[in-house]
Amino acid sequence: MTDHDLDRCYTALCETLAQVGPAQAPLFLSMACLSLMSRFERAEEVLPLLAHAHRQCAAEGAADGPPVR
Structure with a gap:
């Protein structure tokens, strides 16, 4: 992944966290992490x-x- 790709993904993450709000942020992060972890073997x-x-x-x-x- 390029630096530009990482920046785009980080920006999307930050924007989504702002949209879901502090109360839902832990749930969102857990769901995102599980989704990303499932891509590993x-x-x-x-x-x-x-x-x-x-x-x-x-x-x-x-x-x-x-x-x-």
Whole structure:
């Protein structure tokens, strides 16, 4: 996927999140993630991506406040 494609997808994601609103955002994100994960053949392809996203969130949380445990 090109940088332009990534930008288009990220923009669409942000716009959709704004449309569904904060109350429905977790449900939408869960549904989108499940749909994207189903395109992989094995859990071993998905699990490292989830771990990476978790580490990124933990690092952001550490910058905003007390250490994440």
